[in-house]
Amino acid sequence: MKNTLYKQKISFPYVSFFVLFFFFISSSSHASDIIKINRGQSEKDIRTNYTYTVLNKALIASIPKYGAFGIEVTGFEVPNHQTLKELVKGEFINVAMALTTDEWEEKSTPIRIPIRRGIFSYRLLAINTAKAEVFNNIHTLEQLKTLTVGVRKSWTTRKVLTKLGFEVADAYSYDSIFAMLDKNRFDYIPRGIHEIYDELEIRKVDLPHLMVEPRLALYIPSPFYMFVSKSTPQIAARLELGLEKMVEDGSLQSLFEQYYGAYIEKADLENRTIIHLGNPLLPSKTPLERKELWHSFSVKAQ
Numbered sequence: 001m002k003n004t005l006y007k008q009k010i011s012f013p014y015v016s017f018f019v020l021f022f023f024f025i026s027s028s029s030h031a032s033d034i035i036k037i038n039r040g041q042s043e044k045d046i047r048t049n050y051t052y053t054v055l056n057k058a059l060i061a062s063i064p065k066y067g068a069f070g071i072e073v074t075g076f077e078v079p080n081h082q083t084l085k086e087l088v089k090g091e092f093i094n095v096a097m098a099l100t101t102d103e104w105e106e107k108s109t110p111i112r113i114p115i116r117r118g119i120f121s122y123r124l125l126a127i128n129t130a131k132a133e134v135f136n137n138i139h140t141l142e143q144l145k146t147l148t149v150g151v152r153k154s155w156t157t158r159k160v161l162t163k164l165g166f167e168v169a170d171a172y173s174y175d176s177i178f179a180m181l182d183k184n185r186f187d188y189i190p191r192g193i194h195e196i197y198d199e200l201e202i203r204k205v206d207l208p209h210l211m212v213e214p215r216l217a218l219y220i221p222s223p224f225y226m227f228v229s230k231s232t233p234q235i236a237a238r239l240e241l242g243l244e245k246m247v248e249d250g251s252l253q254s255l256f257e258q259y260y261g262a263y264i265e266k267a268d269l270e271n272r273t274i275i276h277l278g279n280p281l282l283p284s285k286t287p288l289e290r291k292e293l294w295h296s297f298s299v300k301a302q
Contacts, residue, residue, distance in 0.1 A: 039076070
């Protein structure tokens with residue numbers, strides 16, 4: 001059988017990403033699956049670098065069984081609050097990556113392999129430099145709840161914090177939430193270990209009053225999955241196969257360490273006070289028993 005490999009280069013903010021199209025010329029070749037995904041939330045949003053790479057490698061791993069594939073990125077941003085609705089329709093996007101909730105798992109097909117290996121469960125706090133002394137005196141969940149947390153209105157984290165009784169201030173875009181913190185509109189933003197350092201570094205000239213709070217971290221169990229439109233079950237099957245292969249051969253763990261290892265070291269969770277919030281919205285089918293799916297973080301005993 002003759003194989004032909006084609007490459008198409010697609011540019012994303014701060015990254016050159018290659019989508020690989022494989023066409024196997026034979027009488028029994030499969031039709032191409034077209035994976036449709038949303039673009040990042042901002043020109044400064046570089047969080048997709050890792051997730052697009054994992055997606056591409058999972059699809060490549062599924063080629064022997066499912067054949068050729070292509071990836072299309074929306075030419076416009078589908079807002080967070082519309083993403084699940086569009087995924088259900090399956091017209092503009094048929095694959096999305098998000099923190100899981102019962103609603104997401106009911107309305108789409110979840111691939112229950114946490115592609116970020118649980119790193120989202122630990123949140124550091126972006127704060128205004130003027131509030132550094134205030135946070136020096138925060139040691140407990142009860143004390144933290146006396147402060148106002150800033151979140152984007154469409155974030156799953158907002159639903160969790162509201163359910164837990166936090167005082168929440170809403171932002172309506174990814175970029176505006178950092179500008180609001182720089183102007184002291186609220187006290188802090190909880191951000192993932194893998195997000196916060198780049199987010200503040202990229203904005204340090206325009207928003208000079210932001211810093212990473214040095215003592216605290218929040219623990220909110222938060223699996224981050226790929227979700228697939230129920231209208232494209234073959235794509236769900238191939239992504240599950242590809243991701244399971246990546247778990248089995250260690251390539252998902254290697255990518256995780258390549259992209260996030262330095263952030264984990266810099267966060268130094270072992271020397272932070274971890275405030276456990278829990279997650280009342282965590283779905284019951286979360287595969288917590290599969291230890292190979294989760295990174296083991298070094299934290300101080302509570």
